[in-house]
Amino acid sequence: xxxxxxxxxxxxxxxxxxxxxxxxxxxxxxxxxxxxxxxxxxxxxxxxxxxxxxxxxxxxxxxxxxxxxxxxxxxxxxxxxxxxxxxxxxxxxxxxxxxxxxxxxxxxxxxxxxxxxxxxxxxxxxxxxxxxxxxxxxxxxxxxxxxxxxxxxxxxxxxxxxxxxxxxxxxxxxxxxxxxxxxxxxxxxxxxxxxxxxxxxxxxxxxxxxxxxxxxxxxxxxxxxxxxxxxxxxxxxxxxxxxxxxxxxxxxxxxxxxxxxxxxxxxxxxxxxxxxxxxxxxxxxxxxxxxxxxxxxxxxxxxxxxxxxxxxxxxxxxxxxxxxxx
Amino acid sequence: xxxxxxxxxxxxxxxxxxxxxxxxxxxxxxxxxxxxxxxxxxxxxxxxxxxxxxxxxxxxxxxxxxxxxxxxxxxxxxxxxxxxxxxxxxxxxxxxxxxxxxxxxxxxxxxxxxxxxxxxxxxxxxxxxxxxxxxxxxxxxxxxxxxxxxxxxxxxxxxxxxxxxxxxxxxxxxxxxxxxxxxxxxxxxxxxxxxxxxxxxxxxxxxxxxxxxxxxxxxxxxxxxxxxxxxxxxxxxxxxxxxxxxxxxxxxxxxxxxxxxxxxxxxxxxxxxxxxxxxxxxxxxxxxxxxxxxxxxxxxxxxxxxxxxxxxxxxxxxxxxxxxxxxxxxxxxxxxxxxxxxxxxxxxxxxxxxxxxxxxxxxxxxxxxxxxxxxxxxxxxxxxxxxxxxxxxxxxxxxxxxxxxxxxxxxxxxxxxxxxxxxxxxxxxx
Amino acid sequence: xxxxxxxxxxxxxxxxxxxxxxxxxxxxxxxxxxxxxxxxxxxxxxxxxxxxxxxxxxxxxxxxxxxxxxxxxxxxxxxxxxxxxxxxxxxxxxxxxxxxxxxxxxxxxxxxxxxxxxxxxxxxxxxxxxxxxxxxxxxxxxxxxxxxxxxxxxxxxxxxxxxxxxxx
Numbered sequence: 001x002x003x004x005x006x007x008x009x010x011x012x013x014x015x016x017x018x019x020x021x022x023x024x025x026x027x028x029x030x031x032x033x034x035x036x037x038x039x040x041x042x043x044x045x046x047x048x049x050x051x052x053x054x055x056x057x058x059x060x061x062x063x064x065x066x067x068x069x070x071x072x073x074x075x076x077x078x079x080x081x082x083x084x085x086x087x088x089x090x091x092x093x094x095x096x097x098x099x100x101x102x103x104x105x106x107x108x109x110x111x112x113x114x115x116x117x118x119x120x121x122x123x124x125x126x127x128x129x130x131x132x133x134x135x136x137x138x139x140x141x142x143x144x145x146x147x148x149x150x151x152x153x154x155x156x157x158x159x160x161x162x163x164x165x166x167x168x169x170x171x172x173x174x175x176x177x178x179x180x181x182x183x184x185x186x187x188x189x190x191x192x193x194x195x196x197x198x199x200x201x202x203x204x205x206x207x208x209x210x211x212x213x214x215x216x217x218x219x220x221x222x223x224x225x226x227x228x229x230x231x232x233x234x235x236x237x238x239x240x241x242x243x244x245x246x247x248x249x250x251x252x253x254x255x256x257x258x259x260x261x262x263x264x265x266x267x268x269x270x271x272x273x274x275x276x277x278x279x280x281x282x283x284x285x286x287x288x289x290x291x292x293x294x295x296x297x298x299x300x301x302x303x304x305x306x307x308x309x310x311x312x313x314x315x316x317x318x319x320x321x322x323x324x325x326x
Numbered sequence: 327x328x329x330x331x332x333x334x335x336x337x338x339x340x341x342x343x344x345x346x347x348x349x350x351x352x353x354x355x356x357x358x359x360x361x362x363x364x365x366x367x368x369x370x371x372x373x374x375x376x377x378x379x380x381x382x383x384x385x386x387x388x389x390x391x392x393x394x395x396x397x398x399x400x401x402x403x404x405x406x407x408x409x410x411x412x413x414x415x416x417x418x419x420x421x422x423x424x425x426x427x428x429x430x431x432x433x434x435x436x437x438x439x440x441x442x443x444x445x446x447x448x449x450x451x452x453x454x455x456x457x458x459x460x461x462x463x464x465x466x467x468x469x470x471x472x473x474x475x476x477x478x479x480x481x482x483x484x485x486x487x488x489x490x491x492x493x494x495x496x497x498x499x500x501x502x503x504x505x506x507x508x509x510x511x512x513x514x515x516x517x518x519x520x521x522x523x524x525x526x527x528x529x530x531x532x533x534x535x536x537x538x539x540x541x542x543x544x545x546x547x548x549x550x551x552x553x554x555x556x557x558x559x560x561x562x563x564x565x566x567x568x569x570x571x572x573x574x575x576x577x578x579x580x581x582x583x584x585x586x587x588x589x590x591x592x593x594x595x596x597x598x599x600x601x602x603x604x605x606x607x608x609x610x611x612x613x614x615x616x617x618x619x620x621x622x623x624x625x626x627x628x629x630x631x632x633x634x635x636x637x638x639x640x641x642x643x644x645x646x647x648x649x650x651x652x653x654x655x656x657x658x659x660x661x662x663x664x665x666x667x668x669x670x671x672x673x674x675x676x677x678x679x680x681x682x683x684x685x686x687x688x689x690x691x692x693x694x695x696x697x698x699x700x701x702x703x704x705x706x707x708x709x710x711x712x713x714x715x716x717x718x719x720x721x722x723x724x725x726x727x728x729x730x731x732x733x734x735x736x737x738x739x740x741x742x743x744x745x746x747x748x749x750x751x752x753x754x755x756x
Numbered sequence: 757x758x759x760x761x762x763x764x765x766x767x768x769x770x771x772x773x774x775x776x777x778x779x780x781x782x783x784x785x786x787x788x789x790x791x792x793x794x795x796x797x798x799x800x801x802x803x804x805x806x807x808x809x810x811x812x813x814x815x816x817x818x819x820x821x822x823x824x825x826x827x828x829x830x831x832x833x834x835x836x837x838x839x840x841x842x843x844x845x846x847x848x849x850x851x852x853x854x855x856x857x858x859x860x861x862x863x864x865x866x867x868x869x870x871x872x873x874x875x876x877x878x879x880x881x882x883x884x885x886x887x888x889x890x891x892x893x894x895x896x897x898x899x900x901x902x903x904x905x906x907x908x909x910x911x912x913x914x915x916x917x918x919x920x921x922x923x924x
Contacts, residue, residue: 037835046870127642314831
C-alpha cells in the first residue's frame with residue numbers, strides 16, 4: 001500500500017519529521033505555535049539556551065545556498081543545546097540518489113539525530129525521510145518548489161501575534177506562486193487554520209495550473225487582489241524569470257505588481273506586510289513599504305528561531321513509539 | 327518435430343476463433359487447428375487443459391538497453407523476461423545511446439536476439455541521423471537490414487521542415503513512421519502532468535498541450551505526405567479524440583497506449599513515488615478514462631509495455647532527478663487481461679490488442695509472421711492460466727529492471743508456456 | 757483528604773512563616789516565583805497574603821526536565837515569565853508538592869539562566885518522602901506519610917484540594 005503522508009507522523013500520530021504542512025491537523029499547527037511562544041522568552045534571557053536537546057546531534061544538510069535559513073536553524077539548534085554540524089554540498093555538482101543515500105547512512109553511523117535538509121529538487125526531503133534510521137528526524141528546510149514548512153509556520157506565528165485570530169482574515173500572497181515553496185506551504189497552513197479568504201495575485205505566467213484546487217482565489221490585478229486585505233505577503237522574484245520569458249522586465253513587474261505605499265493603501269489600514277526574504281527592493285516591494293510601519297519583515301526573522309526550536313524539540317522529543325520503523 | 331497442444335481454449339482473434347481445440351505444430355509452423363492433419367504424429371504433447379492458448383504477444387515498445395546500457399539490462403535478460411511473460415516479439419525503438427541509424431547496429435541487435443533465442447527483436451530504424459533531427463537517416467538501407475519501421479524515439483524532430491521531409495521520404499519507401507508526440511519546448515524541464523498534483527507537489531509540469539500540439543502538427547504533415555503513421559504511448563484524452571477524428575477523415579494513422587496509462591493517474595504519484603515517474607507522464611483520471619474509451623472505440627488499437635528497465639539507483643533520487651520508466655514486460659499480459667475482467671473489452675478483443683493488432687501495424691499479419699494461429703503461420707504461441715492471482719514482487723521479476731509501480735499489486739493470469747517458432751522459450755508445465 | 761479550608765489555613769501559616777523569615781533576613785523586595793501549574797496557584801495566594809511589591813513570576817520547567825528524552829515534549833508548555841531581573845535578588849520559589857526534588861533542580865537551573873540570584877528560599881505546600889536529590893524546603897505547609905504507590909495531587913485553582921491517589 002502507498003504510504004501517504006503518514007511518513008511524517010509516527011504510529012501514535014506525533015510529528016516524527018516535518019516535511020510539509022499538508023496533512024498537519026489544525027491542532028498540531030497550533031501546538032507548534034504555542035510551543036514556539038514559550039521559546040520566544042528564551043531569547044530575552046541572560047543565558048539564551050535551554051538544555052532540552054543536550055547530547056543530540058543536528059546536521060544541517062544544505063544542497064542549496066542559503067544564509068538566513070541555515071543561520072536560524074543553527075541558532076535554534078544551539079539554543080536547544082544540541083551539537084550542530086553543517087554540511088554544505090556544492091550545488092553545481094549533482095548529487096545522485098545513491099551517493100546521497102550513502103552519505104546519509106554514513107552520517108547515521110556517526111549517531112546523528114536530525115537532518116535539516118535543503119535541496120533544489122521537490123521531494124528531496126521525502127526521499128531522505130523514507131530512508132533514514134527509525135530514530136532520526138528530518139526537517140525540510142526547503143525542497144525545490146514543493147515546501148518550506150518552517151517558513152510557513154513562522155509566518156503563521158507572526159500573523160497570530162499581530163492579528164490574534166485567523167478566521168476573520170483576508171490574506172493576499174503576491175508574486176511568483178508558481179516557483180515558490182514558501183507560497184505552497186503558506187497556502188496549506190492558511191487553509192488549514194481557516195482564514196476567511198486566501199488570494200494569490202500574479203500574472204498568469206507565475207500562477208501554476210490548477211492552483212484553485214488548493215483553495216485560493218486567483219487575481220491578476222494587484223489592486224483588486226489587495227483590496228481590504230488584512231495580511232499582504234510579498235514573494236521574492238528571481239531574476240531568472242526574465243530569461244524564461246515569464247516577465248518582460250523588473251521595471252514592468254514593479255509597475256504592475258510591486259507593493260508601494262499607494263497600492264498598500266488599498267488594503268485595510270492596519271494590514272501587515274510580510275516577506276520571506278531576501279527582499280528585492282524596487283522589484284517586488286518599495287523600500288518605503290519594506291521599512292515602513294506596516295512591515296513585520298524583521299519580526300518574521302526573529303520569530304523564525306523560536307518556531308524552529310519548537311519544531312526541533314517536538315520532533316526529537318518523542319518517546320519512541322511502538323512499531324516505529326522506516 | 328511435431329507438437330500438439332491439447333485441450334486448451336484457443337483464442338485467435340485474427341481468425342475470430344475462441345473455442346476448445348487442439349493446436350498442431352510442425353517444424354515451427356502451425357500445421358492445423360482442431361483435427362490433426364493426415365499422417366501427423368506428435369513427438370510431444372503439451373496439456374493445456376483449463377488454459378488459454380493464444381498467439382505469442384507482440385510488444386510494440388520495449389527498451390532492451392543493448393548495446394550501450396548493458397549495466398542495466400541486456401538483450402539476453404530482457405528477452406528471457408519477455409518469454410516468461412508470453413511475449414514472442416519485441417519492437418525496440420532507437421534512443422540516443424543506441425540510435426539504430428546504421429545497418430551494423432541493426433545487425434548487432436538482431437544477432438544478439440537470435441543468440442539468446444528467447445524472443446524475436448524487431449528494431450525500429452532511426453528517422454534522422456543520430457536522432458538529431460537534422461539529416462535523414464538511411465531509411466531504405468535500415469529497412470533492408472531488417473528495420474520494420476522508422477522512428478525518432480523520444481527525441482523530438484524540432485524542425486517542421488525536417489519532419490515533413492522525413493515523412494515524405496518514409497512514405498516513398500513504404501515505411502511506417504512511429505511517432506512520440508511531445509512538443510519539446512512545452513515539455514522541457516517537466517516531470518509530471520501539469521495539473522492538481524504537480525501544483526501540490528511543486529513539480530514542473532508537462533501540459534496536455536505538449537502532446538496535443540505535437541499530434542496536431544504531425545496530423546497535418548501526415549495528411550500532406552500520405553505517410554502511414556503510428557502514434558506511440560498516447561497519454562491524453564484530447565489526443566485520442568484528435569486521432570479518432572483523423573481516422574474518421576481517412577488518414578492512415580493508428581495509435582497504442584502503454585498498459586500503465588490504463589490503470590494509473592498522476593494521483594498515484596502520492597508523495598513523490600518515483601516509480602510513477604514515466605514519460606509521457608501519468609495524467610488525470612479524465613485522461614485515463616479517455617484512453618480506455620479510445621481503446622474500446624478502436625481509436626487505440628494496441629497496448630504496449632513501454633518497457634524501460636532501470637537500475638535501482640535510477641529511482642532512488644528526488645522525483646525530478648529520478649529517471650522515468652517502468653519495467654513493464656511482465657505486467658503486459660495480466661494488465662491487458664484485467665481490462666476484460668473489468669468488462670471494458672471482451673477477452674478475445676483484449677488479447678487482440680497485444681497480438682493481432684500490433685502484428686497488423688508491423689505488417690507481420692499478411693506474411694503470417696506473428697500475431698495469429700492461422701495454418702502456415704509461425705508457431706509463436708502463448709499458453710496461460712487466466713485464473714490464478716499472484717502478487718508482483720521485485721525479487722520475482724525476470725527483467726533486470728525491478729522498477730514498477732505495480733509491485734505489491736495482485737494480478738490475475740499467469741503464463742505457463744511460451745513457444746517461439748515452435749521452440750519452448752519458457753515453461754512452468756511438465 | 758485535606759479540605760479547602762484546611763488548605764487556606766495551611767497557606768496562611770506558610771505566609772506567616774515566610775514573612776518572619778524574610779524580615780529576619782532583612783529582605784525587602786523579594787521576587788516570588790511559582791512553578792506551573794500547582795505551585796503557581798499556591799504562589800498567587802502567598803503573594804497576596806504577603807503583599808509583595810514585585811509582581812509574581814512564573815516558571816514552566818518543561819524545557820529543563822531531565823526526562824525529556826524519555827517522555828518527550830509537553831504539548832501544553834507555557835512561557836516562563838519573570839517580570840524583573842533575578843540578578844542579586846532574593847527569590848522565593850513556590851511549588852505544590854516536594855517529592856523527588858527533580859522539579860526544583862530544573863527550576864533552579866532555569867532561574868540561573870536568567871541571572872544570578874542573591875538567595876533562593878523554597879516554599880512548598882506539601883512535602884513527602886522519596887527525595888532523589890539533596891534538596892529540602894525552607895517552608896513546608898504539611899508533611900505527608902505515604903506508601904510506595906501513593907501520590908499527593910493538588911487540584912485547583914479554585915477551590916484548592918489535596919488528594920491522595922493510588923498510582924498503578
